[in-house]
Amino acid sequence: MxxxxxxxxxxxxxxxxxxxxxxAPVAALRALRDSRDASGYSQTLWQQMAELGxxxxxxxxxxxxxxxxxxxxxxxxxxxxxxxxxxxxxATAVVGASAILLGGTEAQRxxxxxxxxxxxxxxxxxxxxxxxxxxxxxxxxxxxxxDSLCLNGEKCFVLDGHSADLLLVxxxxxxxxxxxxGLSVVLVPRDSVGVDCQRTLMVDSRNAANIRFDNVTVxxxxxxxxxxxxxxxxxxxxxxxxVALAAEMLGSAEEVFxxxxxxxxxxxxxxxxxxxxxxxQHRASRLQAELELARSVVLQxxxxxxxxxxQLALIASLAKAQLNELVKLATNEAVxxxxxxxxxxxxxxxxxxxxxxxxxQIFGDTGFHRDRYASLCGY
Amino acid sequence: MDDLDQFRGxxxxxxxxxxxxxxxxxxxxxxxxxxxxxxxxASADSRLWFERMxxxxxxxxxxxxxxxxxxxxxxxxxxxxxxxxxxxxxxxLYSLGLWMLGPALLEYGTEEQKQKHxxxxxxxxxxxxxxxxEPGAGSDLASLQTRADDKGDHFLVSGSKIWTTAADKSDWIxxxxxxxxxxxxxxxxxxxxxxxxxxxxxxxxxxxxxGESEFCQTFFDNVEVPGENLVGGLNKGWSVAKALLVHxxxxxxxxxxxxxxxxxxxxxxxxxxxxxxxxxxxxxxLRSDLVSFEMRMHAxxxxxxxxxxxxxxxxxxxxxxxxxxxxxEAVKDKSELLLAIMGSRGxxxxxxxxxxxxxxxxxxxxxxxxxxxxxxxxxVQLNVIARNILQLPQPPKAATES
Numbered sequence: 001m002x003x004x005x006x007x008x009x010x011x012x013x014x015x016x017x018x019x020x021x022x023x024a025p026v027a028a029l030r031a032l033r034d035s036r037d038a039s040g041y042s043q044t045l046w047q048q049m050a051e052l053g054x055x056x057x058x059x060x061x062x063x064x065x066x067x068x069x070x071x072x073x074x075x076x077x078x079x080x081x082x083x084x085x086x087x088x089x090x091a092t093a094v095v096g097a098s099a100i101l102l103g104g105t106e107a108q109r110x111x112x113x114x115x116x117x118x119x120x121x122x123x124x125x126x127x128x129x130x131x132x133x134x135x136x137x138x139x140x141x142x143x144x145x146x147d148s149l150c151l152n153g154e155k156c157f158v159l160d161g162h163s164a165d166l167l168l169v170x171x172x173x174x175x176x177x178x179x180x181x182g183l184s185v186v187l188v189p190r191d192s193v194g195v196d197c198q199r200t201l202m203v204d205s206r207n208a209a210n211i212r213f214d215n216v217t218v219x220x221x222x223x224x225x226x227x228x229x230x231x232x233x234x235x236x237x238x239x240x241x242x243v244a245l246a247a248e249m250l251g252s253a254e255e256v257f258x259x260x261x262x263x264x265x266x267x268x269x270x271x272x273x274x275x276x277x278x279x280x281q282h283r284a285s286r287l288q289a290e291l292e293l294a295r296s297v298v299l300q301x302x303x304x305x306x307x308x309x310x311q312l313a314l315i316a317s318l319a320k321a322q323l324n325e326l327v328k329l330a331t332n333e334a335v336x337x338x339x340x341x342x343x344x345x346x347x348x349x350x351x352x353x354x355x356x357x358x359x360x361q362i363f364g365d366t367g368f369h370r371d372r373y374a375s376l377c378g379y
Numbered sequence: 380m381d382d383l384d385q386f387r388g389x390x391x392x393x394x395x396x397x398x399x400x401x402x403x404x405x406x407x408x409x410x411x412x413x414x415x416x417x418x419x420x421a422s423a424d425s426r427l428w429f430e431r432m433x434x435x436x437x438x439x440x441x442x443x444x445x446x447x448x449x450x451x452x453x454x455x456x457x458x459x460x461x462x463x464x465x466x467x468x469x470x471x472l473y474s475l476g477l478w479m480l481g482p483a484l485l486e487y488g489t490e491e492q493k494q495k496h497x498x499x500x501x502x503x504x505x506x507x508x509x510x511x512x513e514p515g516a517g518s519d520l521a522s523l524q525t526r527a528d529d530k531g532d533h534f535l536v537s538g539s540k541i542w543t544t545a546a547d548k549s550d551w552i553x554x555x556x557x558x559x560x561x562x563x564x565x566x567x568x569x570x571x572x573x574x575x576x577x578x579x580x581x582x583x584x585x586x587x588x589x590g591e592s593e594f595c596q597t598f599f600d601n602v603e604v605p606g607e608n609l610v611g612g613l614n615k616g617w618s619v620a621k622a623l624l625v626h627x628x629x630x631x632x633x634x635x636x637x638x639x640x641x642x643x644x645x646x647x648x649x650x651x652x653x654x655x656x657x658x659x660x661x662x663x664x665l666r667s668d669l670v671s672f673e674m675r676m677h678a679x680x681x682x683x684x685x686x687x688x689x690x691x692x693x694x695x696x697x698x699x700x701x702x703x704x705x706x707x708e709a710v711k712d713k714s715e716l717l718l719a720i721m722g723s724r725g726x727x728x729x730x731x732x733x734x735x736x737x738x739x740x741x742x743x744x745x746x747x748x749x750x751x752x753x754x755x756x757x758x759v760q761l762n763v764i765a766r767n768i769l770q771l772p773q774p775p776k777a778a779t780e781s
Contacts, residue, residue, distance in 0.1 A: 003685035004692050261769050276772040281765035289701040296681035374670040379660050
């Protein structure tokens, strides 16, 4: 049964919920924002998460992982979504770990994964080169020069780009922007000479960066897996990221909806709770039905990563598109149904609204995924 | 091999041997067997298939054998459904008695009522229809006015019921009637079984925008109904009705997900009626509408599955209450999409000039408008979600719906 959680997963959810409520509630994100924290997340928190095994939740036991699978990971992400917890979990433990796992050589896996599992190595995928997700429109070049590679290009919207230890740079070794062939993922330490990293302060108060690579030199062995072959597995890494993100977005949507329903019961106008008005009830009920759909899609997508990876592309696009639309609706409705207090910074609803807009752009907006789903179905 | 595997094996074998090939094709409405005194089989195969299933009690697989049912456990019943679906076996008997009245009688009926009515339903001898709504009582069902005056050994019934599906072809009707006008409206309602052959009962078909007239208005003019036909006790009809509504909504949600009749799948229609350029639908709006619809149906199918898994797992599921709303709205969306894809070819009313499938599409489009009205409107469903799942406070001075 893919669509119900097992005992182990339910237990993991409870542990995660308790831990995050105590150590990383929405108030923690507000504090990071207001103090203009340099790293954008709490190093102590990340160490604690690693000790709980979260950094390695999807890694095989042979590489020091928990091997809980994506459904286990999804349970954690739903809880971080609920609390808007800022941490390297997504960029490092999902996207970075998947890239090394799926694209790396055995030697690379042995070198990086145990460090990652211990919380000693953070990663960032430097992919995007324009303001819309276009994973194959890569102009950044990695040119072979004897035993080394020379990297030139510009990346944007690099999640955790200003804080990660190691950048996974999607670069072109041959071909032209738009080609699936000729892509390589190059491992570049962020402190390398020629890396110009500019943190971008974004609406969600989380981490992203624009990064320029100006004649950055790394050893030729710094390519993940076979040179020019990243196109074969990059899509799967991105799909895993999309599914994981969908789980996080589901958690956020559930939380913002729960807060909205609670407000409808609490707020009194015209002498009655506003939740007794049918105009508002119907808006809430429609959202409840959309949430039911989203839960099914996310659970199925998580299970597909583990059990049926050849079907992943279609369900990943379904999940990302579905959740894009859900978080947009849920956060807009949350603000409107809260009324005046909904647009104040004092209330945390605004944090959900802002985070939603960022997650909607990561690894493909709704248009991108509808187009992909239609193409996969042959129309 | 456990017992259930054994049962699956036996069932598969039996179905292979006994379900005629012609009964493994999708059925048109005309080919469905509804039973009753005036029931007719569309073919000899249809009769054979019905009789074989009936003899095993498998027209009502999970009902007790004492009443003619199959006596299967819910798990076995599910296996039978799956195995029938596997070979696309048709339902041998379509019946409101099976789907709605039967479950209510099993829960609320007296032993005499069960003996008298259940076997006749299983055997397809009696066709039932439903008498709930009235001209003045639609969504506000509890305000119904059809009176049943208690005359000791019988009731005297007067009034009229509307949207009585196929009343002109049915033998009996189960009705909600007013037996007390002095109390809160829900507390003065009783559930009564009425023989349509009784003097004073008459029906008139209602022509619909789809061109069909499957619904009737049914009139009762001082109809004498024996006291033994009261189900669930005097003035206790509302509880029976609510239990029955759950069955009706589940049924409608399932119809929504299965897509009624042989409607063309929208993706197939797109291939037949739209221009493709480089493997893509050229009209970007229609392509976008089509993919949005397909993705939503994908999500709805997964949600049906989740609801089933949750129940099988013994968990409480909140999915069911949303499915009538989601399923029936999707049916309407599908019809609108098909019309848009077919352009003017989706607008034919009669031959010549249109294929039978095209004409069906037009009629089904008109018919789909009833899906979000019958069995509780979308708006009533949203009220139910607000109250039962979200537990929002009742509206001020609200009428109560179920």
